[in-house]
Amino acid sequence: MIEDLYSEVVMFHYKNSPYKGALKDSTDQSDGVNPSCGDEIHFTFIIDNGLIKDLKFDGHGCAISIASASIMAETIIGKTLEEAEKTLKEVLKMFRGEDFNPQSIGDTIAFENLKQFPMRIKCATLSWHTLETTLNKKTGD
Amino acid sequence: MKELGNYFKEKKKDFPVFKKHPDLVYLDSAATTQKPVPVIDAISNFYRESNANVHRSVYKLAETATAGYENARSKTAAFIGVAPEEVVFTRGTTESINALAYSLLLFENYKSIIVPIFEHHSNFVPWQQLAKKQNIDFLPLPVTNGCLDLNTIEEFIIRTKKPFIFSMTGITNTTGYRTPFEDVSKMVHNAGGIFILDGAQLIPHEPFDFKASGADFVAFSAHKLLGPMGIGVLAGKRKLFDCLQPFMYGGEMIEKVMETDTSFAPLPYFMEAGTPDVAGAIGLGAAIDYIMETGMEKINNHISLLTEYASEKLKAVSGIRLFGPENRHGIIGFVHESIHSHDMAELLSRFKNIAIRSGHHCAQLQMKEFGIGSMSRVSLYMYNTKDDIDKLIEGIDEVKRWFK
Numbered sequence: 001m002i003e004d005l006y007s008e009v010v011m012f013h014y015k016n017s018p019y020k021g022a023l024k025d026s027t028d029q030s031d032g033v034n035p036s037c038g039d040e041i042h043f044t045f046i047i048d049n050g051l052i053k054d055l056k057f058d059g060h061g062c063a064i065s066i067a068s069a070s071i072m073a074e075t076i077i078g079k080t081l082e083e084a085e086k087t088l089k090e091v092l093k094m095f096r097g098e099d100f101n102p103q104s105i106g107d108t109i110a111f112e113n114l115k116q117f118p119m120r121i122k123c124a125t126l127s128w129h130t131l132e133t134t135l136n137k138k139t140g141d
Numbered sequence: 142m143k144e145l146g147n148y149f150k151e152k153k154k155d156f157p158v159f160k161k162h163p164d165l166v167y168l169d170s171a172a173t174t175q176k177p178v179p180v181i182d183a184i185s186n187f188y189r190e191s192n193a194n195v196h197r198s199v200y201k202l203a204e205t206a207t208a209g210y211e212n213a214r215s216k217t218a219a220f221i222g223v224a225p226e227e228v229v230f231t232r233g234t235t236e237s238i239n240a241l242a243y244s245l246l247l248f249e250n251y252k253s254i255i256v257p258i259f260e261h262h263s264n265f266v267p268w269q270q271l272a273k274k275q276n277i278d279f280l281p282l283p284v285t286n287g288c289l290d291l292n293t294i295e296e297f298i299i300r301t302k303k304p305f306i307f308s309m310t311g312i313t314n315t316t317g318y319r320t321p322f323e324d325v326s327k328m329v330h331n332a333g334g335i336f337i338l339d340g341a342q343l344i345p346h347e348p349f350d351f352k353a354s355g356a357d358f359v360a361f362s363a364h365k366l367l368g369p370m371g372i373g374v375l376a377g378k379r380k381l382f383d384c385l386q387p388f389m390y391g392g393e394m395i396e397k398v399m400e401t402d403t404s405f406a407p408l409p410y411f412m413e414a415g416t417p418d419v420a421g422a423i424g425l426g427a428a429i430d431y432i433m434e435t436g437m438e439k440i441n442n443h444i445s446l447l448t449e450y451a452s453e454k455l456k457a458v459s460g461i462r463l464f465g466p467e468n469r470h471g472i473i474g475f476v477h478e479s480i481h482s483h484d485m486a487e488l489l490s491r492f493k494n495i496a497i498r499s500g501h502h503c504a505q506l507q508m509k510e511f512g513i514g515s516m517s518r519v520s521l522y523m524y525n526t527k528d529d530i531d532k533l534i535e536g537i538d539e540v541k542r543w544f545k
Contacts, residue, residue: 002491006484006543015544037483038501038514060514062481063544123483 004113005120010067013107017066019073021056028138032059032069032130039065039126045134050081057127064123068111072127075106085135088128095125145443146526152435153524157181166495166529166536171314171342171472171520173364176428180367183427187420195419196393196410210419213426214409220429221359222350223376229412230422233373234341235263237360238308240412241337241375242267243388245306246275252302253278255294258506259287259313264339264360265506268308278302284510287316287465287474294325298332305334311343311354315504315518316465317448317472319343326355335381341365345522346444346471348437357381363421368428372421375412382408389414440523444471447521451530455519458537464511472520474502477537480544482517488543493536 026044033040039061046054055077057069076084083104091108093100097115111124153159155177158167167175193203195210211225218225231237245251254268258281265281272279282289282297298307307329312319326336338356343349345366351359358377364370387394387405391414396404405411432440448471455461455475464474477485482499489495498518501508508514519533 002488005487005491035505036500038505038508040514060481062483064483117487120483120487 001113005117006063007110009071009107009110010063013067013070013074014063017057017070017073019056019070020058022058023054023056028134030130030134030137032126034061034065034122034126037062037065037123039123041065041069041127041130043069043127043130043134047081047138052076052079052081052084061126062120062123064111064114064120065126068108068124069127071107071110072131075104075108076131079104081135081138084131085139088132088135091128092125095121095128143442144446145439148439149443149523150526153526155179155431156524159524162494164494166493166532168519168521168525168529168533169496169498170345170522170525171365171518172498173370174345174367174522175524176369177367177431179431180369180424180427184369184420184424187423192420194416206419209423209426210417213422216426216429217374217422218376220349220433221344221374221376222352224379226408227376227379227382229375229377229382229409230417231360231373231375232371232418233362233364234339234360235373237373237375238264238337238339239267240388241358241360241377241385242271244385244412245335246271246277247388248386249384251277251304251306253280253305255280255282255297255301255305255307257282257284257289257309258510259284259315259318259504260308260310261314261339261341262503262505263341264308264310268306281506284507287313287318287507287511289320289325291321291324291328294328298328298334301334303333305329305332306337307334308337308339310339310341312346312470312472313465313504313507314342314472315502315507315516316474317342317469317520318465319468319470323353323355326357330355342472345432347441351376363425363428366425366428367431369421369424372418372425374425379408382412385412387411387414391415393417435523443523444521444525447525447527447530448473450527451519451521451533454530454534455537458534458541460541461537464516471522472518474516474518476513476516477541480540482515484544485517485537485540488540489533489536492539493532495533495536497533 023044027047028045030043041059043057055073087104090100156175158175191205193206195207214228215225218228329336335357338359340359340361344361362373394411394414396406460478486499500515
């Protein structure tokens with residue numbers, strides 16, 4: 001089903017993401033690049049005292065990768081770094097097709113059926129792998 | 142040019158994939174072509190009736206296998222206008238270029254290499270990486286809107302260290318630009334260089350004569366020419382081949398092995414270490430027969446007319462931008478201003494079973510020159526029809542509605 005890939009939630013975030021742009025007073029930044037498709041997404045974060053206060057993204061990519069960036073922002077804003085890390089783990093489990101706990105992953109559940117489209121998994125995971133890099137940097141401090 | 146739509150509609154029936162998928166609109170022949178029955182039968186018959194290893198044994202079955210393999214070599218040689226021993230079978234264009242790059246750069250004294258940046262990675266990265274290892278100058282030649290400028294080439298040739306290598310494609314795989322390789326090969330030869338032609342997209346599309354091309358070596362793949370995957374050709378001038386050292390060693394390429402040294406078999410065998418893809422070569426021979434019987438001029442004309450038709454139709458779609466020159470052949474690269482190429486390809490497939498390619502097409506530097514990360518690509522071959530193009534345009538309209 002085409003809607004399993006381009007669901008309403010995905011199309012909403014792709015067309016009208018409230019998280020698109022760049023934060024002027026960002027504390028952290030990171031870039032996600034998928035050279036095999038040419039996707040490039042730039043993230044700006046405001047992380048204060050272990051809390052992800054705000055997050056925006058900019059760049060270009062397919063509907064799946066842009067929607068995934070937007071939904072990720074919505075999902076992790078307001079979470080502590082530890083909570084974000086737990087969410088990240090569950091999301092990656094979902095993308096690998098393993099058992100996962102959907103409780104903390106918000107609308108990212110919209111990508112649950114992506115496993116039917118193996119060519120497109122990397123589109124959706126780009127943002128989450130970029131978040132992983134940021135979290136590793138922070139917790140490595 | 143005469144329209145041959147009906148002739149090719151009949152020919153399409155020779156391709157079983159379209160019986161299995163009657164609604165398939167296959168627009169990805171630059172990636173690989175579909176295969177006609179005579180090719181599939183030739184491969185299957187080899188394994189059913191004459192399977193044995195070649196050039197080793199004296200029994201009858203091995204003789205038949207060897208004759209089949211060498212017959213394929215002769216057909217290939219006649220097809221491009223070289224002598225049979227000037228045809229080396231490889232795994233494909235990529236292996237042909239790598240084999241040549243190793244043989245030339247590990248054993249010969251070249252000082253520099255010029256390669257246009259619009260090349261497929263398989264005709265760019267081998268030269269770039271070996272040049273780095275061997276400390277040879279590597280000169281990536283700039284292009285403008287996916288096209289060459291002969292004055293820039295002249296300047297590059299003048300200032301490059303001699304002796305030098307110039308390697309270039311005949312038709313680019315991103316925009317279908319038919320390069321002026323005949324002129325470039327003359328310029329290269331006038332300056333004492335050697336000229337290598339990547340024929341992967343060219344050979345399937347126009348009558349080719351090796352001598353008229355001016356190339357010293359040409360590489361191409363069977364699978365873009367109605368033949369099977371896993372077999373390709375490196376052809377070249379005998380006197381240049383004879384200066385090469387093999388870079389792959391093993392069976393079939395040996396003359397005499399001594400304790401501390403080995404001498405090698407004559408051309409083409411010293412370039413063909415190990416058991417070759419005999420069925421593949423025979424499949425390539427059958428593909429060449431099929432193309433000759435169909436008529437290369439006819440195929441060329443049919444695809445030229447279709448390319449023009451598709452270009453005009455695509456240009457008329459709002460939001461679509463085409464890349465490269467106007468005289469594109471068989472390949473059209475385009476983007477939509479707000480729909481990513483992956484979404485375009487995915488939805489065309491889901492909505493209408495249309496197969497187009499999306500991404501960087503193994504030409505990241507060309508994408509960079511166009512200022513994009515990825516593009517959609519439509520590529521045509523003899524079984525395509527105007528109907529296919531009309532369905533593509535309807536499909537794009539449907540995708541646009543989805544993204545509205």
